[in-house]
Amino acid sequence: MVDRLATIIEEAPNTWDGFINENIAYINMALEPEIQRIMFLEGPAVLGDPSQWPSQNSCIRSTQRSVQKLIEEEVVYPIDPLAAAHLINGALRGASLWIASSDDPQAASQKAVDCFLALASGLLRKRDRPDEP
Template sequence: MAPKRVEMMAETRAKLINAARAAFASKGFAESSMDDLTAQAGLTRGALYHHFGDKKGLLEAVIAQVDGEMTARLAAIMDAAPTTWDAFVDESIAYIEMATEPEIQRIMLLDGPAVLGDPSQWPGQNSCIRSTQRSLELLMEEGVIREVDAPATSRLINGALLSAALWIAHAEDPESTSRMAVDSFVVLVSGLLKTPR
């Protein structure tokens, strides 16, 4: 494929994703019409069908973009932490707190599950579980936490984090719910430590 054509296709995809992301965040998936999305992007419905198949395919692309940004933010938080334990806890707390952000709440935690089903089955979850497992393995190597089954424990931790995020997104007071979730999560994972901090 000619480089110019590839560039034009990427530009078209980006326009549609950006328009959809703004609409989904402000109006929600159900209230965002394909005609409005394509008009906002200055494109036709045909372009949407060609690149994404339908509105659901467009939501999947928006979720992938938001998920990638969340992952990058969490990686930066881990990199800034002074210890492996702090990186593990800080990343987890940041993920819980992201559930209070309106765009993440609406797209990732309310509309995403309603349209695409169980978020624990989304492609991004496997990378989250692998990341948690690597953290646990490193913490065991450093002698910071007790010996645990890393694959099983990483799934339990990720399940707790996802459940907390969904709880926060549906709560009447997300900020207060987030604080409760963070406090409880810290108590929960502190049980892994060999020596209490």
């Protein structure tokens, strides 16, 4: 998952698109049977709280770097990048667990993506919001 997400970031035309595309891809990965089983269904039962897995540290650091870069580029408000990374990753993990256990994972995934986009747009400085002058 980490390698796939890193490629998505690298291929994006800018930091914001990389950030958005990476997080949407993470949500959509919860639709993949192998990832569902290992990461969101059986993994937590065997390994405990996913937020304590070593792989989560990698996800947090990646998100923190992305947020820090967006702050430096003045795309998002100057927020604490570590706090933002924990909140974003927690939301994505929670959404992915919901998707994996949903009766309609496809519909749940689309709802999660739509909500993520709405939440992420709140990070944008006012001048960068698509609906603002």
